[in-house]
Amino acid sequence: MDFLEWANGPWGQNIPIHIAWFLIWVAVISGFLFFIVHATYLRYFAKPKEFVTSGSSLIAARIPEHIPRHSLTARLFHWIMAASMFTLLLTAFLPKVGFRFGWVTYHWIAGSVLTVSVLFHIIHASFFMDFWSIWPDKIDVRDARRRILRFMGMAAPPPDKFAKYPLENKLYHAAIIAAGLSAIVTGVFMMFRVRTIFFPRNPYLFGDMTWGMMYVLHGLAGVGLIALIMVHIYFGFRPEKRPITKSMIFGWMSRDFYLKEHDPRRWPVEVPSSSTAPKGVEPQGLRDAS
Ligand code: HEM
Numbered sequence: 001m002d003f004l005e006w007a008n009g010p011w012g013q014n015i016p017i018h019i020a021w022f023l024i025w026v027a028v029i030s031g032f033l034f035f036i037v038h039a040t041y042l043r044y045f046a047k048p049k050e051f052v053t054s055g056s057s058l059i060a061a062r063i064p065e066h067i068p069r070h071s072l073t074a075r076l077f078h079w080i081m082a083a084s085m086f087t088l089l090l091t092a093f094l095p096k097v098g099f100r101f102g103w104v105t106y107h108w109i110a111g112s113v114l115t116v117s118v119l120f121h122i123i124h125a126s127f128f129m130d131f132w133s134i135w136p137d138k139i140d141v142r143d144a145r146r147r148i149l150r151f152m153g154m155a156a157p158p159p160d161k162f163a164k165y166p167l168e169n170k171l172y173h174a175a176i177i178a179a180g181l182s183a184i185v186t187g188v189f190m191m192f193r194v195r196t197i198f199f200p201r202n203p204y205l206f207g208d209m210t211w212g213m214m215y216v217l218h219g220l221a222g223v224g225l226i227a228l229i230m231v232h233i234y235f236g237f238r239p240e241k242r243p244i245t246k247s248m249i250f251g252w253m254s255r256d257f258y259l260k261e262h263d264p265r266r267w268p269v270e271v272p273s274s275s276t277a278p279k280g281v282e283p284q285g286l287r288d289a290s
Helices: 022-045 057-061 072-093 104-127 138-151 167-193 208-237 239-250 255-261
Strands: 004-008 014-019 066-068 252-254
Touching (some): 072 208, 252 255
């Protein structure tokens, strides 16, 4: 069983030309296995989540009904990226599993949309959003240890509530960056192999071996994205995660969900002056209110 497909180069050498397409099914089956194992674990074995009790009732009283979570710009980016990602997956893999059509033009157009939207996201996240909120911090690492010890039945204090993003979401984001950027960088170079509106076709830009490796990396990133996107959609539909999914549509999450899972000291909310704070409590950012 070979994970790559090979061709003979001009001097008879073996050159990889792309991944073996059965890896598509490996990714799809892995995605489904993940659903089954995770759903079975949650249904029959998982204990209810426990957190260190954090935050005073004074803080809780000052939290508004709707917690802003994703700006309109961030939501638009997410859905444009999702549409281009779906188009890329379908145009790339349907022809490989038997649905033949002229996919290349749709594919590079969707690839260009994804590339521009990811460039936009990098600038937006670096300069206009809290860049560090999506990277694991010291508390995440400490709590991961605590959660593993407690999972194995050993004594450990409960973890803190989450900041804006739980560790799992941060790790998922890092995996998407690795797979997404690999597909994008190789995809931009691969556009030199086909006719596009951006630059003249130049299949001699690289040697056969370099092109081959590029197609292999593009394919590996692509099948990796099949599994990653399946898992993402699965979590998006899970009942306990629906408040998060709704926040990607409407921009906010409810006060109850916020207080149940998030620590206002790790993810402070700016309280608008029209908030539902009880009389006598001056509404203000909770950043200083620990
Ligand atoms: C979800 C992301 C993506 C997936 C799953 C994906 C998947 C694939 C696959 C499986 C192929 C066939 C490669 C082969 O025959 O070995 C391919 C080709 C191609 N991809 Fe992507 N790709 C993605 C993103 C992109 C992006 C972002 C671009 C451009 C910026 C791009 C541009 C291309 C081009 C131009 C080809 C055609 C190459 C040719 O026919 O010679 N792809 N893609």
